[in-house]
Amino acid sequence: MKKLRIAIAGLTACSGCQLSLLNCEDELPVLLEMFDFQFFPMATSPALLADEYDAALVEGCISMPHEKELLQELRRRSRYLIALGTCAACGGVAALRNGDGRELLRQQVYGHSPVADETFDPIPLQSLVKVDAVVTGCPPEKEELLRMLAGLLRGALPVGIDYPVCTECRMRENLCLLTERDALCLGPLTLGGCGARCPSLSVPCEGCRGPVPEANLVEALEVYAQKGFDRTAVIGRLRRFCPEWKL
Amino acid sequence: MNSSSKIDILTRVEGHGTVKLVREGGKVVDARLDLHESPRLFEALVVGRRFDEIPDIACRICSICSTVHKVAALQAVEQALAVDITRQTGLLRELAVQGGQIESHALHIFCLALPDYLGVNGVQELAAHEPEKLQMGLRIKKLGNLIQETVGGRAIHPFNLLIGGLGTIPEALKLQQLKEKLAAVHGDLAESCDYILDLDDLLPPLAMLPVCAVSGGPPLFGDRLITPVETVPAASAAAWLNEQVLLHTHAKVSRFDGAAPFMVGPLARLTLAMPAKYAQYFTNTSISSSLKARMIELQLAVERAQILVDQLLDDGLKNEVPVIAAPGRGQGISLMEAPRGALLHSYRFDNNGVCSAGDIITPTAINQGAIAVSLKELVIAMDGAEYEQIKKATEILIRCFDPCISCAVH
């Protein structure tokens, strides 16, 4: 059987999505047998772009012109383009201060030097190219990555999740940190799939998987307000991973 | 881009950079590392955020070293707000950091660097040609991740490490299991040591670089930078490192006081505190033999992790809840050793505990000067060699520093 040809590229990000794949220590040997990671600069040399890929997995958001080019090239050459992680899906942490003026932020770091002056407010992949599927998370869950890859073997894209973190949190019969501990838990507004990782260890969900479909922000803000969190603080928290949240 | 186009970036390193050969009259006279990673501007991102958000944000600088970034940021915030942590919290954090050290070193040795020594392209060919070697490395790597998961809740971006404590204290049973796994990895470790320490360096020996490392605490922790000749307390570390903005790199470059650049990382740490039994492996401390230093540190990290687990189990795990931090004005500076070298996190907070300034200095940023010096030396040593050969050697040299470019640029 012909191996599936995969490209894995990182744009503006922390390499965590790629590392999540390399962290599948038990499965990596099988993965390397079943897939041909033809373009995977983080783990394979040289970085050669082939004509065609069965799928390109792209980590990170776009904040520099050369990233646009690479992304478009990958799109052109790939049957499926899959956004890996919350940065690629929503913008992620890098987009935390979108709207505050990129140049100002840049100067806060680099002063008056023109270094990196082509940087712009980070944008998610789908604002530039068609994205066939998203595996979100900061970092994504190994299990989801592996399922996505296994699905590709059968020509299938992952089935989207439509429930929030709370659903899985309740399935695990956790104490609810929002209702019982008055904590700013973003579970109700955040896409599930992580098995409520954080609340299961009594740590409020920080929203690392981005917004759940049909998130009811208006009512959630009411509930948070009853617990003593003002709206701007909540929106600020939400924007840690997704600049789309607005009052 | 045409079909099958080569993208001129460094491979098998974390992040995006290129090496450029400088030619004069058809002859390669120097090589330059360009870190053109897209900056996320973390030092600006943290501004305006409440103190309790800083560690969660800062750890996203890099995935491979997310635990140490998290801990460094936690310490800085705690210092600023005068939060004291318990012994148990300290031990657990240290354990997590050692887990990160194991994971990072194993990844570098077995997935990123070893292919150079075996003449293969990376993990893909390694899996085909030397499956046992790869799997041995992966088993060790997995242990590092297991430690991070057990303590931090997740291998990357460990959320369970909080200001003042942990979300949930790991169960004794989990630590007991860790203890068993740590013991079980010794076979693989011993075999890896034999194998890695026996490999011939790929590059000619290069002159030893001045070294610097964090000191004054348990392994990888401390409150000062030391070099063979001086000691720099944390408070003046940033000034001593003296970061400057240069045009060709998106990472600020440490200029020190204008003297020769210092090197940080495993080789620097070992040079300054070499356990006697490993001295024999370092006839010189050329960066060409950094793989060995990393292997030895991997061994040391597992040993240290064992001690920590034993201490925790001996103490008996207590169900502590995090110490509550009161928001307020303050500044905190934290120095640590990340897998690739000295790391500094420093934050200032206003009266409401909102961050007004942040400064993060990372190992690869510090190492840029050292890398430049070694590259130049390597090019001179290889005088007369083919362009492609030099290019390849420079890439190997850069990998010897195990650069973490996301960290450097952040």
Place this chain on the structure above:
Amino acid sequence: MATQFIANHNLAPLLVRLRQSAELHGPVRGDDGVVRFAAIAPGTLPDLSAVRTLLPPKKYLLHPQETILKYTVRAGYQMPVEDVHQIILFGLHPCDLAGINYLDRIFLDDEPDPLYVARRSVLALVGVSCSPDEFCSCHQLTSPLKALFDLFFNVVEGGFVVTSGSARGDELLEKVKDLLEERVVAVPEDARRFFGHAAAEATRPEPDATLPEWRELASRCLGCGACSICCPTCYCFDVLEFCGLDNCSASRVRQWDNCLFKGHAEVAGGMTFRKDKAERFRYRYRHKYRGFGLSQGIPSCVGCGRCRAVCPAGLDLRPLAERLEGGQRE
């Protein structure tokens, strides 16, 4: 009339005895204060003071996520073999017992679901009487559902009156005979509907879609899913299939679903039959108060109050139910 009485101090020895024949589970309060059905540690007592556990006992019968089929190229689809062992569930309240009765109707009737059958058959149900709190609605309506039990412990002064409801219950009683005494104790009649004899209702007119309450519910619901996850009779499930990395094996998983989610009525191409959340609330309402399919006319709400207790927005279908169902059913 003489009843079987067990004194409070004999409860611990009784549990020791019960444990000899099966795993003993019951409401257990965790360090975090949450009461869950879980294995009762030897030497400890279940928490019989708690009005409700967070998850209902349905978790013993339908797991939040479970593999229902395994596939290999060689053997095709196969039922997984599950390792089940005898469990005595101690401390079920009447609503939970009725909830199990409802699930039995769905999963045991007609063509029984094999996984459910396997897990159900090893459960011995031991009920304990309780007193409702402000979230409960068990006492409001009568129902054709029965609080089916093997044993039932009615709380009385100084102990419990124990009743057997099955051959299995008789067997268990036999084992603890020496701990029981015959006593004449008056057991207050339980007015709850699961001990009543209402018949399934014939079809009723559709709930009035123009009521403002539907919109109110829809706009306040956070969509967190807690209400149905925690409901003893919500059994909706989604089915997913995952391929193995070897590309020649697979497993089919079913997991709890919620009728308030976007995808619940979605079909290919994103078309959905219940786009509007208010409509989804009416769907939930129909199921909870009128039933559908084989259980048509049988309200599935057993009044345990969990959905109200866990809802972060404090939503409550009771007032609506009182208006739309009340009166007519008494």
Place this chain on the structure above:
Amino acid sequence: MNNNLPVPAVISTIRPLTVDTSLFTLYTEPFCPVAASFLPGQFLELSLPGVGEIPLSYCGFPSQDGRIELCVRHVGHVTTPLKVAAPGDAVGVRGPFGRGFPLSAYGGQDLLLIAGGLGIAPLRSLLLALMNRRELWGRLTLLYGARETGALLFLDELLELQKRGEVELQMSVDHQEHCLDGPPCCRIALLPALLDQLELDPGRIFAAICGPPVVYPLLVSRLQRMGLSDENIHLSLERRMKCGVGRCGHCAVGTRLCCVDGPVFSFAELAGIEGSLV
């Protein structure tokens, strides 16, 4: 039989009908009830191992030799990988499920079949059943609408029936393109418009309808105006389905379950139920 467990079947042929629709022939064991004993309008659950399971209407005629015909539109998670499946590939089938068209009630009556788009799949099965004993039924009319001529499925078969005078066929396409060189008896119109010029005997006619939900309200009201009783208007509904046996809870229409009580309902059963048509 355990109705949770798919029985093995093998894809025998795949015939692309349009760019996004293919006719699959599968074989399961001879005499397997999944293939042998269904009513038109009933459905089965098709499993593609490693990908998932979906409900599909029977599109052919019951067969003793294990043969099953299915018409699949490639739209999503399961149906897209099916597009690249190959003869010889293993699949699984469960069924038959649900309530089909009440053939016995149709005896001796006229029948008006109305198909929109992919709705032709179960109606083809119905047509095949009707043709099998053509003498049992009265006048047969098929109205069939699609987006464009290229999307009209089973055209040859239908035109053949029309030519033989077995069925009165009228077709419509929504879009102008290519209609000029389109097949005979095809108009540019929306499906309900085909009812306009139809002469029927409302006293002895049943309507059997399958199509996209958007056209249902219009079709029903026109049929009612033409004098059909609600009991005689039969609609096949499509709902999200996971189990096919009335357990997964997704497909309820009012208090009825589409998978068990349907997918074929008489309009009398649906009238007044919220969300039953759209």
